[in-house]
Amino acid sequence: MSVLTTNLILMQSTRRILLGGGVMKRASLFEALRAQTKARLNGYLTNPPHDGDLVDVIMPPGLGERAGPLGALALALDADRAV
Structure with a gap:
């Protein structure tokens, strides 16, 4: 996963990476992922x-488990307004 986050940062100039789902409910995984990503970046940026420490870059979604359903509703509302 740290390869993915490193590539996103380097190739897309990503300022924020939100990761959710069952496995990512463990806060310790975010700490480990940030540390591994920082090690892979090796001071390049x-x-x-x-x-x-990448705390403001790699984080869980602010809406928690509701991010998926609420995000889908927000997209539907935006699409409806565009018509």
């Missing part, structure tokens, strides 16, 4: 937010 020197500007915020990628130069620190």
